Amino acid sequence: MAWDKKNWMKEWREKNREGINEYHRRYYKENKEKHIVLVLRWKKENPEKMIAYREKMQTPEFKEKRRLYLQEWREKNKEHLRAYHKKWKEEKNRNRPRKILSKVS
Structure with a gap:
């Protein structure tokens, strides 16, 4: 093997x-x-x-090129990003302080 x-x-x-x-x-x-x-x-x-x-970063050509590059990168790493985001949300929710509900009589 x-x-x-x-x-x-x-x-x-x-x-x-x-x-x-x-x-x-x-x-x-x-x-x-x-x-x-x-x-x-x-x-x-x-x-x-x-x-x-x-000034170069403000040009429409540069913005379009950057947008396309990021879109391509996101497509390539879609699964990884989804898993990472899911884990991040779980961590965020786990560490969030819970609301304490007072008893109303």
Whole structure:
């Protein structure tokens, strides 16, 4: 039987999901401030590039291209997005504070 790399990775991810999520959460937290500093510095050093980029983003051609790209991406990842959204809704509902109904006599 041939070694199935795709299934092996899938099983490994399922088994180690909590650890992976924790790693990404910590990595994001540690590097968020650094990233913000770098972006702000770049914006300050290159104001003309920033203005040109903003103007480019406002053009109808760019908006249409971006819309088509996102539509294609959503079609490609439809199942994944649906599962992710369902899980997110479940988490949101689980963590939502419940209304306390007072007894009316």
